[in-house]
Amino acid sequence: MTLSRRTILKGVAGGALTVLAPMPGLSLYANAAQADAHKILIIVHLRGGADGLNLVSPASDANFIAARTSELRVAMDGSDPGFALANGPDPHIDFRLHSSAGGLAELYKNGTLGIIHAAGLTDGTRSHFVATDMIDRGVADVPNLSHSREGWMARYLSGDAAARQPIAAVSASSAVGGEFANWPNALAVPDLGGGFAPAGGSQALDVLSRFYTNAADPMGEAGRSALAAMATINAGVRRDPKGAAIPYQPEGGANYDSAGEFGRSLKTLAQLIKMEIGLDVATVDIGGWDTHEYQPGRFKGAVTQLSNGLAAFWNDTARYHDRIVIVTVSEFGRRLRSNRSQGTDHGRAGVMMVMGAGVRGGRFFGRWPGLDNAQLDEGVDLAVATDYRQVFTEVLKHRSTAPTKDVFPGFTPTASLGIFSA
Amino acid sequence: MPVSDPAPNPIDPFYVLTRLGYGPRPGDLAQFANQGFPRWFDEQLHAPPVDEPEVAQALSVARLRIKYGAGDPAKNQPWPAVDEMRPLTMLNQPIEALWPMLAERDKHASQERRRPLIEVMAATLIRATHARYQLREVICNFWHDHFNVDAWHSEQVAVALPAYDRNVIRPNALGNFHQMLEAVATSTAMLYYLSNHSSRAGAANENYGRELFELHTLGRDAYLNDKYDRWREVPGATDGHPAGYIDEDVYESARAFTGWTVEDGAAIDGGRKLPNTGKFAYVENWHDGYQKRVLATDFNEFQPPMADGKKVLDLVASHPATARYICRKLARRLVSQTPSPQLVAAAADVWSKNIHAPDQIAKVVRVIALSPEFAQARGEKVRRPLALVAGFARATGLDLMPTEPLINTIADAGQRLYGVPEPTGLHDDLRHFSGTNEMRQRWLLALGLAQNYWGTGVLNPEAMTPALVRNYGEVAAYWLIALTGSSDPNQIVAITAGMNIMPEQPLDPRDPNLGKRLALIAAYAAMSPAFQSC
Numbered sequence A: 001m002t003l004s005r006r007t008i009l010k011g012v013a014g015g016a017l018t019v020l021a022p023m024p025g026l027s028l029y030a031n032a033a034q035a036d037a038h039k040i041l042i043i044v045h046l047r048g049g050a051d052g053l054n055l056v057s058p059a060s061d062a063n064f065i066a067a068r069t070s071e072l073r074v075a076m077d078g079s080d081p082g083f084a085l086a087n088g089p090d091p092h093i094d095f096r097l098h099s100s101a102g103g104l105a106e107l108y109k110n111g112t113l114g115i116i117h118a119a120g121l122t123d124g125t126r127s128h129f130v131a132t133d134m135i136d137r138g139v140a141d142v143p144n145l146s147h148s149r150e151g152w153m154a155r156y157l158s159g160d161a162a163a164r165q166p167i168a169a170v171s172a173s174s175a176v177g178g179e180f181a182n183w184p185n186a187l188a189v190p191d192l193g194g195g196f197a198p199a200g201g202s203q204a205l206d207v208l209s210r211f212y213t214n215a216a217d218p219m220g221e222a223g224r225s226a227l228a229a230m231a232t233i234n235a236g237v238r239r240d241p242k243g244a245a246i247p248y249q250p251e252g253g254a255n256y257d258s259a260g261e262f263g264r265s266l267k268t269l270a271q272l273i274k275m276e277i278g279l280d281v282a283t284v285d286i287g288g289w290d291t292h293e294y295q296p297g298r299f300k301g302a303v304t305q306l307s308n309g310l311a312a313f314w315n316d317t318a319r320y321h322d323r324i325v326i327v328t329v330s331e332f333g334r335r336l337r338s339n340r341s342q343g344t345d346h347g348r349a350g351v352m353m354v355m356g357a358g359v360r361g362g363r364f365f366g367r368w369p370g371l372d373n374a375q376l377d378e379g380v381d382l383a384v385a386t387d388y389r390q391v392f393t394e395v396l397k398h399r400s401t402a403p404t405k406d407v408f409p410g411f412t413p414t415a416s417l418g419i420f421s422a
Numbered sequence B: 001m002p003v004s005d006p007a008p009n010p011i012d013p014f015y016v017l018t019r020l021g022y023g024p025r026p027g028d029l030a031q032f033a034n035q036g037f038p039r040w041f042d043e044q045l046h047a048p049p050v051d052e053p054e055v056a057q058a059l060s061v062a063r064l065r066i067k068y069g070a071g072d073p074a075k076n077q078p079w080p081a082v083d084e085m086r087p088l089t090m091l092n093q094p095i096e097a098l099w100p101m102l103a104e105r106d107k108h109a110s111q112e113r114r115r116p117l118i119e120v121m122a123a124t125l126i127r128a129t130h131a132r133y134q135l136r137e138v139i140c141n142f143w144h145d146h147f148n149v150d151a152w153h154s155e156q157v158a159v160a161l162p163a164y165d166r167n168v169i170r171p172n173a174l175g176n177f178h179q180m181l182e183a184v185a186t187s188t189a190m191l192y193y194l195s196n197h198s199s200r201a202g203a204a205n206e207n208y209g210r211e212l213f214e215l216h217t218l219g220r221d222a223y224l225n226d227k228y229d230r231w232r233e234v235p236g237a238t239d240g241h242p243a244g245y246i247d248e249d250v251y252e253s254a255r256a257f258t259g260w261t262v263e264d265g266a267a268i269d270g271g272r273k274l275p276n277t278g279k280f281a282y283v284e285n286w287h288d289g290y291q292k293r294v295l296a297t298d299f300n301e302f303q304p305p306m307a308d309g310k311k312v313l314d315l316v317a318s319h320p321a322t323a324r325y326i327c328r329k330l331a332r333r334l335v336s337q338t339p340s341p342q343l344v345a346a347a348a349d350v351w352s353k354n355i356h357a358p359d360q361i362a363k364v365v366r367v368i369a370l371s372p373e374f375a376q377a378r379g380e381k382v383r384r385p386l387a388l389v390a391g392f393a394r395a396t397g398l399d400l401m402p403t404e405p406l407i408n409t410i411a412d413a414g415q416r417l418y419g420v421p422e423p424t425g426l427h428d429d430l431r432h433f434s435g436t437n438e439m440r441q442r443w444l445l446a447l448g449l450a451q452n453y454w455g456t457g458v459l460n461p462e463a464m465t466p467a468l469v470r471n472y473g474e475v476a477a478y479w480l481i482a483l484t485g486s487s488d489p490n491q492i493v494a495i496t497a498g499m500n501i502m503p504e505q506p507l508d509p510r511d512p513n514l515g516k517r518l519a520l521i522a523a524y525a526a527m528s529p530a531f532q533s534c
Helices: A005-014 A026-030 A062-067 A102-109 A128-137 A142-147 A152-157 A201-212 A218-236 A257-275 A295-316 A318-323 A388-399 B013-019 B028-035 B037-045 B053-061 B110-130 B134-146 B155-172 B177-185 B188-193 B207-216 B247-256 B307-317 B320-334 B341-353 B360-369 B385-396 B404-412 B436-450 B472-484 B489-498 B514-526
Strands: A040-046 A056-058 A095-097 A113-120 A169-171 A281-286 A324-330 A350-356 B063-068 B082-087 B260-264 B276-282 B292-294 B297-299
Touching: A040 A295, A040 A388, A095 A102, A102 A113, A102 A295, A113 A388, A128 A142, A201 A218, A201 B436, A201 B489, A218 A257, A218 B436, A257 A281, A257 A295, A257 A318, A281 A295, A295 A318, A295 A324, A318 A324, A324 A388, A350 A388, B013 B028, B013 B037, B028 B037, B037 B134, B037 B360, B053 B110, B063 B110, B110 B134, B110 B155, B110 B385, B110 B404, B134 B155, B134 B320, B134 B360, B155 B177, B155 B188, B155 B276, B177 B207, B177 B307, B177 B360, B188 B260, B188 B276, B207 B247, B207 B307, B247 B292, B247 B307, B292 B307, B297 B307, B320 B341, B320 B360, B341 B360, B385 B404, B385 B436, B385 B472, B385 B514, B404 B436, B436 B514, B472 B489, B472 B514, B489 B514
Parallel strands: A040 A281, A040 A324, A169 A281
Antiparallel strands: A056 A095, A113 A350, A324 A350, B063 B082, B260 B276, B292 B297
């Protein structure tokens, strides 16, 4: 049985109006048979265009060394060397993870995390906003961009019964992610803090329920969705005998503090996962990658948060490791040659990472196109060797079913990169 | 200027005052009805350049708390602990008066360097609430979003923000676009935010050049990057009128703006340093003087100081794609998410015909606001959090005193004033304000203002409620009408039943909880669906 949020709320509101009840049907998720039906997919957006060449450097490549100041390359020796990565895509090049990515290096070494270098958007845009829109909508050309109004995840979820559960699609940020555009059930939950009820107690909740139960305009619908979601989430918050929310205690010694806002978002997702209320797909943002100037310090800060955040989340969710897959993606990579502001401008291919259940980690996937002038895109940027949609296609196929053609318009999958074990 | 016929039917005053302003105060509707829409509108367009007396008064009495602990002498931090209610002292300071705080960072707590931002945010709330010329505030807000800078993540931008608001955005908001664009390009806030200040000949920083085309002027629809390095293939290019821009235009523009920087004490060469004042500077040594080509126009090598950058600004400000892009954006802000192509074309036509007019933008806003399409767009737009707060204060007569907790709650509701990291600025569509958490924070804003959670002032609902209002149902109706323009029985019942009161129950002046209940009713009316859009 699938219930839209509206019918649920109407059902509740028609009876006792004082407090919204959590949605029925949630007990389904308490039983283990249902629980492992789907992997929980988490998409991490590195907003601003992350410099893949500085995150995972082809550190020994002569062209790379010639094009960039040493501060914008991962070092192989000296006081601050990066982490050497086995099984790179080119045996003649020493690929290195940034020295602040210790957590990621460990996840790579222990076989949890795999790297897809030179991945991205096959369209040549160097605009943040066009690139972000294309990736949100699962396209890679202007005509398809203008034809698709909904996010690719909305198209994918429309064929997925579990996703119709009310808390299935969540963005752990202030607004719903672009890939969920036009998916009516997607929620934005930035922080659970001490619970997730509206302010003003039961009286305010009662007034709001009466106001919004039958409101017709878009803000009316938004209010109704918000009330229903809050009721469901709030029912999952653990409380002390007096009814106060018990602060969330991460497991496994996980510490999100060193990952800033990104850490808070991941902590929120960990909480939602452990509530077992049906989380199916989630998005989370980490900013700070648009490093036109002063890149060495800024990039180090962003990498630290990324690495510490993902490591903390992985430790915290150990009980769920067989159910979680995480993908990182950025709208583009950055220019091979650095500018004179100690930064890099908008480029083309970047780096994607996939980690979690079923990932054949500890290796790279996809082709390395090289950094000779003739191998670069327009002679200036790392060329895109792997379409970002190839990665998502393999992820979706592994967690449930291969995406139908309409999910990624204009895209034909290539032979599998083998990111997942069969 | 002839007064055009706005619409066949009389327009709803409540709608106009909520869409082109931050909502009516008691008495505004009657005055609007007396004047009629076109006269009211033209008066709004002719605001004197200074703050209205009401605004000046509210700014002068405002006190904003500043609090921090004493510095650590062991770390050479000499400052004492501070906890005081301080007036707004920075809004009218020239940048060179505030900039030294950055160089003297060891001498002051970081809260002092953030203070210019806090004061501008407070002034924005005060102006939105008190300004007689409401349209000016709405349009200033539009341009702050359009020419977005992020002062929450950069101390330089925070310190430069008063000058940016005062000298760049406000005086030009209803003026001439080219003039505003040049003011933005030479502003300290933008030079830092889009990192042009550090751009140098040899390998220029493309950040400003790219957003200049994509966000400030021609718009992304004019980005024809399938022609990446084949500029002759851009339609119209060989006649000198390219329809759009390509990456090469971005690269060349970045070169054109090298040397446009800020007096921030940087070394020019072995023997010379820039002064450290925060003012604009042009440094010839840092400029890439060789020939360029931007938008199919050749630039000769070694032009006079700043001529390259100014020529780029000329080209983009007068480009027809800029007219379309900005007129569409204005129509989206003022009318609906999907303005008709006809309206956009009509506005773009006025834009282009007045390209040198000192009131170019006012003329464009006028043609949009007086269009029949505007008259029929009630309810199409979400009230953004700032509008929610100002609208509540104006309708309820709350003498709003901005505080940091209020500003932070507005940010939690999705509007971080002068603090959007992405250069697109704050979004204008409903999706960004209607998420679960945003709704929760919107409701909290109403409750918190009505009950003074954040020290923003005590609502006096008893004084506001007219004498002929005698029972709770009438109170609910009164606040619904004041806040949303109308009320219906279901909304009234939602409030009274939720509060467990009969609508007919008379107000009892001896009831010690009367004031609290009346304030709650105002809050609940502002939590209704009708108050969320305009």
